[in-house]
Amino acid sequence: MAVDLAYGFIMAGVFLLLYKSLPGETSLVKGVSFALLVWFFRVVMQAASQWVMFRIPAETLLYSLVAGLGEMLILGVLYGLALRPAP
Numbered sequence: 001m002a003v004d005l006a007y008g009f010i011m012a013g014v015f016l017l018l019y020k021s022l023p024g025e026t027s028l029v030k031g032v033s034f035a036l037l038v039w040f041f042r043v044v045m046q047a048a049s050q051w052v053m054f055r056i057p058a059e060t061l062l063y064s065l066v067a068g069l070g071e072m073l074i075l076g077v078l079y080g081l082a083l084r085p086a087p
Contacts, residue, residue: 031080035072043068
């Protein structure tokens with residue numbers, strides 16, 4: 001549980017660091033942009049490495065990609081709605 005909590009704070013900090021450089025005018029669009037960025041580097045890269053290294057059914061990898069996209073979109077929307085960098 002402590003690792004998940006720390007991971008959440010780290011992700012929020014990275015979102016705030018990248019806030020001004022994320023595409024979009026509104027904070028919600030910036031949150032979705034952040035979610036897609038994190039999804040690619042975290043979920044897609046993990047699925048690609050598992051596909052290369054192990055014999056995993058394609059359905060399992062697809063499920064992992066879709067579930068990870070949903071998770072990251074929820075997280076990005078919540079970050080976009082709740083967090084703003086200090087002026």
